[in-house]
Amino acid sequence: MKRLFNIALxxxxxxxxxxxxxxxxxxxxxxxxxxxVVSSLYNQLPTPDNENGVVILPKLSFxxxxxGEVDPDDGYALIxxxxxxxxxxxxxxxxxxxxxGFITFGKKxxxxxxxxxxxxxxxxxxxxxxxxSYPVNVISPFWGDHYYRDIEDKTAAGFMESEIKxxxxxxxxxxxxxxxxxxxxxxxxxxxxxxxxxxxxxxxSSDTYSRQGDIEFHYGVVGGNPYLTTTDDDRINxxxxxxxxxxxxxxVGDDADYLNAFxxxxxxxxxxxxxxxxxxxxxxxxxxxxxxxxxKEAKYFFKAMKRFNVEEWWxxxxxxxxxxxxxxxxxxxxxxxxxxxxxxxxxLILKSIAQEKPLDPIRRRSAYHGDVNxxxxxxxxxxGVKKNIFTKSDYYADDLPAEVSSVxxxxxxxxxxxxxxxxxxxxxxxxxxxxxxxxxxxxxKVNPEVAELNINYNVESLGNGYYTLPVYANSTVNGxxxxxxxxxxxxxxxxxSLMNTYNNGTLVLAGNDEFDSNSPIATxxxxxxxxxxxxxxxxxxxLQKSSKKLALNNTSVxxxxxxxxxxxxxxxxxxxxxxxxxxxxxxxxxxDMLGNEINVLFNGNLESGVYNFSLNTALLSNGAYFYxxxxxxxxxxxxxxxxx
Numbered sequence: 136m137k138r139l140f141n142i143a144l145x146x147x148x149x150x151x152x153x154x155x156x157x158x159x160x161x162x163x164x165x166x167x168x169x170x171x172v173v174s175s176l177y178n179q180l181p182t183p184d185n186e187n188g189v190v191i192l193p194k195l196s197f198x199x200x201x202x203g204e205v206d207p208d209d210g211y212a213l214i215x216x217x218x219x220x221x222x223x224x225x226x227x228x229x230x231x232x233x234x235x236g237f238i239t240f241g242k243k244x245x246x247x248x249x250x251x252x253x254x255x256x257x258x259x260x261x262x263x264x265x266x267x268s269y270p271v272n273v274i275s276p277f278w279g280d281h282y283y284r285d286i287e288d289k290t291a292a293g294f295m296e297s298e299i300k301x302x303x304x305x306x307x308x309x310x311x312x313x314x315x316x317x318x319x320x321x322x323x324x325x326x327x328x329x330x331x332x333x334x335x336x337x338x339x340s341s342d343t344y345s346r347q348g349d350i351e352f353h354y355g356v357v358g359g360n361p362y363l364t365t366t367d368d369d370r371i372n373x374x375x376x377x378x379x380x381x382x383x384x385x386x387v388g389d390d391a392d393y394l395n396a397f398x399x400x401x402x403x404x405x406x407x408x409x410x411x412x413x414x415x416x417x418x419x420x421x422x423x424x425x426x427x428x429x430x431k432e433a434k435y436f437f438k439a440m441k442r443f444n445v446e447e448w449w450x451x452x453x454x455x456x457x458x459x460x461x462x463x464x465x466x467x468x469x470x471x472x473x474x475x476x477x478x479x480x481x482x483l484i485l486k487s488i489a490q491e492k493p494l495d496p497i498r499r500r501s502a503y504h505g506d507v508n509x510x511x512x513x514x515x516x517x518x519g520v521k522k523n524i525f526t527k528s529d530y531y532a533d534d535l536p537a538e539v540s541s542v543x544x545x546x547x548x549x550x551x552x553x554x555x556x557x558x559x560x561x562x563x564x565x566x567x568x569x570x571x572x573x574x575x576x577x578x579x580k581v582n583p584e585v586a587e588l589n590i591n592y593n594v595e596s597l598g599n600g601y602y603t604l605p606v607y608a609n610s611t612v613n614g615x616x617x618x619x620x621x622x623x624x625x626x627x628x629x630x631x632s633l634m635n636t637y638n639n640g641t642l643v644l645a646g647n648d649e650f651d652s653n654s655p656i657a658t659x660x661x662x663x664x665x666x667x668x669x670x671x672x673x674x675x676x677x678l679q680k681s682s683k684k685l686a687l688n689n690t691s692v693x694x695x696x697x698x699x700x701x702x703x704x705x706x707x708x709x710x711x712x713x714x715x716x717x718x719x720x721x722x723x724x725x726x727d728m729l730g731n732e733i734n735v736l737f738n739g740n741l742e743s744g745v746y747n748f749s750l751n752t753a754l755l756s757n758g759a760y761f762y763x764x765x766x767x768x769x770x771x772x773x774x775x776x777x778x779x
Contacts, residue, residue, distance in 0.1 A: 166222070166223065166347065166440060167350075167380075167394070167439060168438040168439075169399065169400050169403070170394070170398065171399060171400050171436045171437075172400065172427050172435060173351075173433060173434050173436045174430055174433050175353065175433055175434045177334075177355035177356075178353075179311070179355060180301075180334075187302070188302055189300055189301070190301055190303075191299075192214070192300060192301070193285065196210075196299075197210030197211060197234050197299075198211065199211075200252065201253040202253070207283040207285075208283075209233070209234060209235060209255035209257060210234055210283075211231040211234075211239075211250075211251060212231065212299070213229055213231050214229065214230060214301060214303070215228060215229055215303065216228050216229060216230055216308050217304065218305055218306070218308075220308075220337055220339070220340075220346060220348060221340070221347040222272055222274075222347070223382050223383060224498075225243040226346045227240045229248070230308075231250070231270075232301070232310055234282065234299070234315075235256055235257065235279060235280060235281050236276060236281055236333070237262075237270075237273050237274065237276070237278045238273070239251050239271070239272055239274075242272060242383050251270040252268050252269065256269065256270055256278075257280045259280070259375065259377040259420065261377075261381075262275055262377035263391055263395075263418050264391050265390065265391040265392075271382065273381040274335055274337075274380050275379055275380065276333050276334065276353075277312070277317070277331065277352075277421070277426070278377040278378070279317055279375060280320060281312075281315050281317045282297075282315075284297045285297065289362065292325075292327070293360075293364060294316060294325075294327050294360070295360045296314060297312075297313065297314050297316060298311075298313040298314065299311070305339070306338070307336055307338045307339060308337040309336050312331070312333055312334075313332050314331075314332065315330060315331055315332070316329065316330055317373065317376070318372040318376070325368070326368055326370055326371065326372055327360055327363055328360040328367070328369040328370065329358070329370065329371045329372045329373075330357070330358060330359070330371075331357040331424065332355035332356050332357070333355060334352070335350070335353075338350070344459075345439075345460075349436065349438055349439050350380075350437040351434050351435060352378065352396065352435040354425035354433075357371055357424040358371045371424070373422075373423060373426075374420070374421055374422055375421060376420055377395075377421075378397065378420075379394045379395040379397075380393065380394045380437070381393045383543070390416075396435045397417060397426070399435065401429075401430075446498070446531075448499075448503075449504075449530075449531050449569065450503075450504070450505075450507045450508070450570075451475075451476070451507070451569065452472070452475075452480050452504065452507050453470075453476060453480060453504045455479050457475045472567065476560055480505065480554075481554035481555075481558050481645060482554075484549050484550075484554040484557075485551060485554055485635070485643045485645060486636050487549075488550070488551055489641050489642070489643045490638050491638075491641070493548055496546040496548055498542065498543075498546075502546075502549050503531075503547045505547075505553050505557075506548070506569070507556045507560075507568045507570055508527075508552060508556060508569070508570060508571065508677070509527040509571055510525075510527055510677070511550070511553070512531060513545075513546055513547075514536075514539055515544075516538060517538075531547075550619075550674070550677055551617035551618070551644065551645045551674070552615065552617040552676055552677040554617065554645040555645040556615050556647070558615075558645060558646055559615050559647030562647055562648075564647055565647075587678075588612065588616070588678075589675060590606055590609065590618060590673065590680070591608075591609055592683070593605045593655075594685050594686075594687060596687070597712060598696055600664050601660065601714060601745045602624075602660070602661050602668075603660050603661075604622075604658065604659040604660075604661055604668070605657075605700075605701070606618070606656055606657045606659065607652060608650050608652050611649070611651055612649065612652075613650075615645075615646075615647045615676065616645070616646050616647070616650055616656065617643075617646075617675070617676055617677070618642075618645075618657075618673075619642070619643045619644070619674045620641075620642060620670050620671065620672060620673040620674070621641050621642075621670070621671045621672045622640045622670060623668060623669045624663035624665070624668050625662045626640060626661055627660040627661060627747070628710065628747045629642065630659075630660075630701065630708070630709060631657035631658070632708070633657060635657065642657075644656065644657055651705070654703070655701055658701055660747060662745075665687070666686070667687055669683075669684050669685075670685065697711060697712070697764055697773060699712075699773070699775065700712065702775060703777065704750070704752050704778065704779070706752075706779060707751060707779070708749065708750070710750060711723065711736065711748045711762055712746070712748075713745070713748065713764060714744075714745050715742070715743055715744055716743060717743055718740070718742045719740070719741065719766050719767035720739065720740050720741075720766055721739070722738045722763075722765050723735070723738075723748055723762065723763070723764045725750070725763075726762075727760055727761075728760070733760065736748045750775075755777050756777070757779060758776075759774060759775070759776055760774070760776075761773065
């Protein structure tokens with residue numbers, strides 16, 4: 136029997152597998168922009184009458200799942216939303232309201248919605264955990280252990296009378312928990328003054344082509360029970376509630392796919408030094424009221440993000456959704472691929488890899504569109520082990536392993552090789568995307584081996600801990616070329632004709648052209664105080680390569696030293712890197728073989744250090760030239776060969 140697994144996801148969160156740290160975008164996080172804290176006065180729903188449409192759900196409406204027994208402690212009430220609302224890629228028209236301060240859409244499979252688990256959702260940690268006992272697809276303005284009091288509780292024991300009510304007007308759904316007895320167990324006592332008012336609002340999408348709307352959480356008064364006696368516990372317990380959203384998947388281990396509202400725009404501004412993946416894995420709970428502190432009259436606002444949510448577009452290259460309705464490359468009728476596939480799509484892929492923030496991996500999201508080689512499908516098994524699917528198929532749900540029982544388990548990732556293929560399509564070297572070498576999409580075709588490329592290195596010292604690192608392909612390449620590796624050195628600059636980006640020692644390159652093995656594909660300037668450089672996590676055209684250590688001669692240079700990032704120069708851009716040993720006035724010029732000054736690259740004062748001067752050879756014909764660096768009583772001359 137197939138075992139049902141949940142999607143292995145997270146919120147731009149950290150994943151620990153075999154000691155390797157990787158960040159992963161979450162399904163629910165991919166739905167919304169950064170959580171925003173917005174100043175706003177709390178507007179309580181009016182008392183119901185025949186005109187305003189507010190509906191009070193009495194205590195009898197909240198029942199146990201599966202039994203129908205009234206449950207004012209942990210019960211659910213099912214209501215109509217009043218319009219179609221998309222959450223986690225599925226469209227719903229009903230929602231369950233729970234006494235404990237959250238709503239859930241249930242889980243939708245094959246167009247059938249399952250109800251929440253029958254176990255009582257008392258534990259607010261359920262927002263962060265993936266387990267069958269916790270509800271999924273949750274929107275939680277204030278999930279705690281609450282209790283619905285009615286007129287009998289007020290009369291008999293002096294509690295405030297609660298109301299859970301809603302207003303559905305076809306444009307938005309407002310659900311309000313009024314005078315709810317929150318976190319009512321405290322040292323085994325009932326807190327009669329621990330009452331709070333809060334709302335969740337679902338907005339109908341204003342986008343004709345999408346059902347995903349905005350969401351907000353709003354907070355009103357807390358406490359204020361007029362029926363307290365002198366012997367009652369008048370404390371208010373607003374601590375320990377979970378606020379945010381949850382999808383229906385999980386991270387490796389027990390972590391669910393969740394979004395914590397405490398990781399919001401104001402928090403990120405106030406804590407710029409905290410790594411983003413750390414704060415987004417936060418399980419912080421409420422500590423005071425309102426939870427929008429420091430703004431006392433405010434709400435959390437979740438802005439729905441646009442995307443192109445169509446299954447047929449696996450691997451079409453549209454990483455930035457530019458063909459989505461309302462975006463710049465939208466075309467009424469059939470989207471034009473030669474318009475919506477742009478340099479920005481390739482650039483987003485490289486940036487995500489260099490910054491270790493993978494693109495959203497959910498089907499029909501960014502990585503789904505960027506997987507132009509159709510080799511990026513994967514899933515997590517019951518033990519949290521990542522499993523790649525090594526066949527290429529026309530449709531993402533074809534030839535799945537037996538242990539995969541739901542297409543929602545399937546995730547997608549892109550590599551720099553996908554970016555190289557996108558650049559090849561833009562250069563008309565590939566007729567269409569997706570691309571699988573022969574363009575024929577055959578179900579079950581095994582991923583073909585890419586040409587056995589490798590990378591070679593030379594090291595040239597600039598002195599004082601600075602080096603240039605020319606990088607070569609071990610054979611001539613005519614077509615896509617992609618390289619990614621890590622250096623345990625500071626990257627100062629990169630000179631290359633390839634699209635590139637780097638971050639914290641990680642360099643990613645991609646292009647689609649002819650590359651000569653005798654000329655560097657890139658020249659990297661680095662700084663290190665070590666005696667060697669470790670090149671690790673090397674990947675060439677989607678194939679992993681072994682690490683390598685490069686020996687260095689890290690000596691001090693007492694004189695001016697100049698190195699060209701490429702010589703001969705085979706494209707329009709190169710760099711002259713100079714190690715200046717003393718402060719002074721310097722001039723760097725280019726001359727032809729007859730001694731005519733062609734260009735002055737620099738003329739001014741420099742302090743001691745390493746400088747990178749850009750040399751644009753677009754207007755130079757092939758041949759020999761000279762550079763001349765003068766200053767501080769010294770002159771340094773060298774030959775420059777242009778062979779484009």
